[in-house]
Amino acid sequence: MNYWLMKSEPTCFSIDTLQSLPKKTTAWDGVRNYQARNMMKDQMQRGDLAFFYHSNCPVPGIVGIMEVSSQKAYPDPTQFDPSNDHYDPKAHPDKPIWWLVDLTFKRKFTSVISLAALKNHPQLSDLFILRRGNRLSITPITEPQWHIILSMADHPL
DNA sequence: GCCAACGTTGGC
DNA sequence: GCCAACGTTGGC
Numbered sequence: 509m510n511y512w513l514m515k516s517e518p519t520c521f522s523i524d525t526l527q528s529l530p531k532k533t534t535a536w537d538g539v540r541n542y543q544a545r546n547m548m549k550d551q552m553q554r555g556d557l558a559f560f561y562h563s564n565c566p567v568p569g570i571v572g573i574m575e576v577s578s579q580k581a582y583p584d585p586t587q588f589d590p591s592n593d594h595y596d597p598k599a600h601p602d603k604p605i606w607w608l609v610d611l612t613f614k615r616k617f618t619s620v621i622s623l624a625a626l627k628n629h630p631q632l633s634d635l636f637i638l639r640r641g642n643r644l645s646i647t648p649i650t651e652p653q654w655h656i657i658l659s660m661a662d663h664p665l
Numbered sequence: 666g667c668c669a670a671c672g673t674t675g676g677c
Numbered sequence: 678g679c680c681a682a683c684g685t686t687g688g689c
Contacts, residue, residue: 517675541684564675623676641682643674 510551511649512558513637514574514611523560523571523616532613533577537586538594539608544646549581549607551648558611559649559657561637562620569622570657578610617661631656 514536516522526534539545556576562568583604586592599605626632636647649657 515675543684568676641674643683645674 509553510556511651511654512547512552512556512576513561513570513647513649514558515561515563515637515645517564518562519565522562523613526560526574526611527613527616529613533610535578535584536608536611537584539584539645540594540596540606541645543644545607547646547648548609552576552581552609554579557614557654567620567622569620569624569626570617570661571620572616573614574611575614576609577612581607581609584608619662621657621660625660626657629656629660 518524521534526532536548539548554576558574558576559570560572560574562571583601584594584606586594587596587599587604587606588601589595590597594606596605623637626635627638632638632653635653636642636644636649
């Protein structure tokens with residue numbers, strides 16, 4: 509199994525919204541970056557775990573954990589919907605461009621593991637999201653990184 | 666295939 | 678709201 513970090517702007521879609529959904533599950537739609545798409549399409553497997561990261565908000569950071577819950581990736585339906593913000597006129601149902609997986613809520617931390625806290629941790633200097641100028645909305649997390657970050661959860665600075 | 670211009674991301 | 682950094686686009 510693999511570990512991931514997935515960003516979302518909480519004003520757009522937050523971990524609280526995910527938790528409130530009927531099956532606490534969402535299709536991670538709207539990703540329009542090829543690197544991020546490829547990770548969902550080619551690498552993610554059911555049972556993989558992902559940190560939920562809130563970006564572009566007062567305290568950016570990791571707020572909880574989700575699990576990949578679809579058996580495999582499938583076409584993002586919003587690419588075919590002209591009324592959707594993420595409509596892609598180049599995509600056709602017989603030749604989709606954008607793929608996604610489903611994610612299910614696992615837990616929410618009692619406090620945010622802030623970006624500042626991640627930056628301050630001496631063993632997390634290689635964290636993908638901390639690399640200069642990184643903007644990828646989905647990044648891999650190594651197993652050691654996963655456990656270090658988990659150990660920071662529920663222990664505010 | 667180069668690269669300038671443009672749009673987007675996201676921390677601050 | 679600013680702006681650095683990056684991805685994408687499109688002319689050539």
